[in-house]
Amino acid sequence: MKNFARSLCNALEWAEQRGVDLMTCDYTTDLVGRYQKEMVEGDWSAGHRNLSASTVNARVDIALEFQEWAQDQGLRDPFVVPTVTHNVVTGSHRNSRSHEAKEVESRLGKVKVNKRSLSFPTHEEIEDWRRRVKAYPGSGETDVLIVDLILNTAIRREEAACWRVDTLPRDPKDWKILNADQPEEFQSVSVSLRYGTKGQQLGIDESGDKIGPEGEIHVPLWLAKRLHEYREATRVTALMKKVKTGRTVQEQKRLQQESVHLFLQPQTGERYNGEQIYTLWSRRVPRPPHWSPHLGRDWWACTHLEERMAQHTDLVKKVLATPNLNPDHPLVLQLRDTVQTVIQMEIQPQLRHRSSQTTEIYLQWLFAKLRMPLSMTRKWVELDDETGSTAGGGA
Known part of the structure; x- marks a missing residue:
């Protein structure tokens, strides 16, 4: 809705600045011949830069919808849109x-x-880069697990940052194996994602994460086992560092209960956010x-x-x-x-x-x-x- 509003405001501002009446203007001559052309050539953009085709098309579409609405309301005469x-x-x-x-x-x-x-x-370049991520002092083992999760499940970095302790069920007996009749190296576990997913925002949870449309993905069984091992060992050690910052027993319990994300920074016990995942991927070590x-x-x-x-x-x-x-x-x-x-x-x-x-x-x-x-x-x-x-x- 915000994008819709911004595009409509842009069209209205352009019409006002150019002395164009959207209630009488022509699609081909004005919307395409002037408004669209000025955006493509950079004459109507904040930095006088040529706007991308997707941005231009979206703005013209909204301006056209506004005119069609005005026509339906009897605020302007019918007009022709060639198709x-x-x-x-x-x-x-x-x-x-x-x-x-x-x-x-x-x-x-x-x-x-x-x-x-x-x-x-190349596969060799990716493997060399992955080894550099894994060797990074202090956090490499956790960093490379996040990398492997993205590369082997195609999740978005925000979804990785929002991955919860129980996104993969805590008890392996509760894992839903999709192809149990196949050799173990080919088996996958079904996992549902709803935090940080792309699409409509359905709410914000107590940790500040977006609740989006729920979707199911497949996680290779071998990777699920690595996630489980991390959750039961490395993550516990990282969490204790954060818990110990609490001055009272009650505060320590609160810190432990509020730590719902799977991936924690080894040095502090704080969660990884999307920007930090981008940094460990793209900036911390040399990358392709x-x-x-x-x-x-x-x-x-x-x-x-x-x-x-x-x-x-x-x-x-x-x-x-x-x-x-x-x-x-x-x-x-x-x-x-x-x-x-x-x-x-x-x-x-x-x-x-x-x-x-x-x-x-x-x-x-x-x-x-x-x-x-x-x-x-x-x-x-x-x-x-x-x-x-x-x-x-x-x-």
């Missing part, structure tokens, strides 16, 4: 028919968004270029996709060996279905993405890895930025 129709696939693990293409309509004139491309450090906790989340997704596709090497080889390949070739359609299944049923639920639009970059990364033309994805993911606001959702 364009696209066929998109909005893939979602929550909808069994989401693989089917559907028509969506979006306004014409949106600024094209430049999609980010993914590149990662552009390596961040959020990129670690993408790294998990791409690594998982690559490992799953390694189980279909024969299909991939056949696709790459086929001459005059086109998007409608049966082998391409088979590969499409395989990749979409992995993304929709395994990657999206773990990342808790609301829309498959944010997973397009993983397809691009895979196709670049396979050295296949990116245009092959055109018919089976929503690549057209014009449909972004219609398809909805974010990372």
Whole structure:
């Protein structure tokens, strides 16, 4: 709501400064030809910098909604908004028919968004960096456990900071093993997250953490065991340092009861916050270029996709060996279905993405890895930025 209000205020301020009446102005001439153009070229921004396409589109969308509301209220005459129709696939693990293409309509004139491309450090570079994190004096053992949790579950750094002592049930007998019939190294534990999660704020708990939408993730069993060992030993030692700062028995009990977060700084017993996790990841020891906790989340997704596709090497080889390949070739359609299944049923639920639009970059990364033309994805993911606001959702 605050973002909505800020965008609307921006449009109203622009209209006032430029002498434009939003009750009579034209979409193409004024909103696109002037308001949008001035933001793109930096003439209407605080620092006179070119604004990003996503910011520009959001502001124009709100200005347009305001005009449409005014029209509905009889405050202005009807006006025409040119539109364009696209066929998109909005893939979602929550909808069994989401693989089917559907028509969506979006306004014409949106600024094209430049999609980010993914590149990662090599496995050797990541392992060298991880060793440096682990060797950091005083806190390395705890730091590297946080790193491993992010890299192996794709949680956000704020979710790691808000991870509670009982997020993973205290008694291993209460752990929900999802695939108990598999060898132990492949087994996972189901864990629910609700503190620090992205999305609607449902409240603030007594520790000051945001309560967000609850979502389920899978934690590898071997990692769950490490978390449990940390909770029963290293964390207890760190907590005692904080408890001892209490001057009375009652104060010490209070400090112990109020310490609900799993990860505690070894020197003080204070919790880790999101900024401290970013620091231990990106600033405390030398890191690979552009390596961040959020990129670690993408790294998990791409690594998982690559490992799953390694189980279909024969299909991939056949696709790459086929001459005059086109998007409608049966082998391409088979590969499409395989990749979409992995993304929709395994990657999206773990990342808790609301829309498959944010997973397009993983397809691009895979196709670049396979050295296949990116245009092959055109018919089976929503690549057209014009449909972004219609398809909805974010990372």
